[in-house]
Amino acid sequence: MADIRDKERKQWYPVYTHSRSEKKAYQELLNKDIEAYLPLRRQMKQWSDRKKWVEEPLIKSYVFVHIHQHQQTEVLMTSGVARFLYFSGKIASMPDRQIEELKLVLASAYEFEITEDELLPGEKIIIKAGSLKGMHGEIIKYHSQKQLLLRLGDIKYNIIVHVPASLIERLQ
Known part of the structure; x- marks a missing residue:
């Protein structure tokens, strides 16, 4: 055996x-x-x-x-x-x-972040820290934990924002 x-x-x-x-x-x-x-x-x-x-x-x-x-x-x-x-x-x-x-x-020397959050297009978020703190937006595309395509405010412009997922919070 x-x-x-x-x-x-x-x-x-x-x-x-x-x-x-x-x-x-x-x-x-x-x-x-x-x-x-x-x-x-x-x-x-x-x-x-x-x-x-x-x-x-x-x-x-x-x-x-x-x-x-x-x-x-x-x-x-x-x-x-x-x-x-x-x-x-x-x-x-x-x-x-x-x-x-x-x-x-x-x-490797690459920056990365681990998140259990599943970020989905259409979700309303608020940035909770950093230079954009307090800014509201909507997730348009989720590239990675470091790159979110957000629609910010009511101006309907899309801005690619490199924001760690840990710095955003979902709005209810």
């Missing part, structure tokens, strides 16, 4: 962690000799008394594990791990290519 397990191909699986437990779960997985990947990004954080560079998870509450299928129980028994993700009733796996692409994006 060990021979069958050894021949089984390893796959990448996204694992959902408990809130703010990504680093703890990642370290616990490594301590168990389980290959894991936690994409981190360096960000400047501001407190009332100081600024500091910190490494934060790129995707909140997720760690990726590269395991044989028979190791799934061991992963679930790891401190900080909540559950595997499921797709169509089966534990979701990812191609190696997606993890390599994620590593490549993090290693």
Whole structure:
């Protein structure tokens, strides 16, 4: 039976962690000799008394594990791990290519932003920070988290505005 397990191909699986437990779960997985990947990004954080560079998870509450299928129980028994993700009733796996692409994006000099928001044409928004703070608009086209085509105000001119999605707020 060990021979069958050894021949089984390893796959990448996204694992959902408990809130703010990504680093703890990642370290616990490594301590168990389980290959894991936690994409981190360096960000400047501001407190009332100081600024500091910190490494934060790129995707909140997720760690990726590269395991044989028979190791799934061991992963679930790891401190900080909540559950595997499921797709169509089966534990979701990812191609190696997606993890390599994620590593490549993090290693590149390109600016990027992750958002769970689904921004749709026709949505009314307000810009909540920056030099355009308070400006109302409508999403005409959504290119990326950094580039939104907005119709601003009532003048009906379309202006391409490079605004991070985190700086806009939907209007009800």
